[in-house]
Amino acid sequence: MGSTRRLLDELDGVDLFDVAAEMETGPVAGGWSDMNRMGFARRLHGSAFYLFHAGERQRTTSRPELVRRRRDGRAQAMAAFAFARVPHYCRMAAERGLSAADIRGAADLARLPILEPEDVRRLGDDLLPEGTRKEDLIALETSGSSGIPRTIHRDVRGALLDLASLARERAVARARLGRPPSRRTAVISTPGGTSPAVATAVRKHLWLPGPARPNERVFSVVDDPDLVLAELVNFAPRVVYGFGSGVGELLRIAIERGLEMPAPELVVFTSDPIPAEERRLIEERLGSVVLGSYRATEALALGFQCGHGTTYHLNDDVCPVRVVDDSGRPLPAGEPGSVVLSNLVCRGTVLLNYRLGDRAALEEELCACGCPLPRLSLSVGRDYERIDLGGGRSIHYSAIVPAFDALPAWRWQVEPLGPARLLIRIVPREGADLAGEPERLRSRVLERTGARIDVEIECVPELDRDQGGKVPGLARPQRGDA
């Protein structure tokens, strides 16, 4: 005992992060892929690595100076790596006369040109480190929803480093519940989505139970909700996790129909959010703790809600975020613009100063929860979602979103039918009095667009999902002459 205590005391003075940083920034494939051949060693190594970083992430949450130091250290290391090993960044640095010494911290990454989703598609393998074997990487297909399908390659080590930030949101859930959340989890997702692909790849490196986990079941958002609900009630999850639109719809229907199901203690939504009215219903009627988790293929754990308001705390030490205007200039706190991120740990497709496609505003004030990690307020709607008002004018879709605030509806959707023509679908709340609502909604929308446009309003029982299984607020035109 005495000697253990002495050892711990000694270690207290050593920054273990520096030791781990060496593992983090070692040669790309080498050690990790060699270990693929040895399941035991691989899992031992992977688990120790993951646990160390998850613990480290949790310990630094309340220490902003350490978060900044990690972030800037990682930014330096990643820039040195990218400028030496990744063809696109080698060329770009040479053209701009930049060297690794110019990047002393995350703020200096703004000196790089903004990498657009279209660039990622066009550059392809030029964003991968030289000498990387693709079979060592996890290939993730992303987003038809931006109209630019592209493949993001994730290295396992980078994915583990990214995922270690989830320790912070687990700590929030634990604090809110007063105990660790139950393991009985329903995942509401799509087959073949990012999460299953990452989980499968990463589990080979961790001591986690394999795919046949009795306490976890995946339910598909694209299946018939009646069948899914029957199975969900039967499974009786304590934690429900997944696409916000899917989670919200299923739990709302379960409540409306008075289905016999123990209320989940924890609901975590990712991808699209649970519509506000449904979130309120779930919190009030089921008493569940509802938290949002900000995730993307390009950054597996960008941020998390803490339960105070609907902003997200950012994992700034791993994926720092900037908010910029259309011409790439940084915007002050409170002003919504494009989310631009740098993933400082991914050594597959290297993404520095990359426009993610989301819209958000940085928050200046410290959060009431006391967590000093920077905060982001996500806007409804993707960056490129604009509404054509005719006559060469357009507005961002998020500009008309406040028009829906007072609407007695679970959810709603806007579909542009052509220039200056909108179709709005609403799913009315149970028993809501809709008299005069369409007229009021129409005038609020017109007020927000400030233009003479045609607004058609339709009440529907539910909204359709897109190919990715989400329910977009701004639907792609499906008919008409758009």
Ligand SMILES: [Zn+2]
């Ligand atoms: Zn907070």
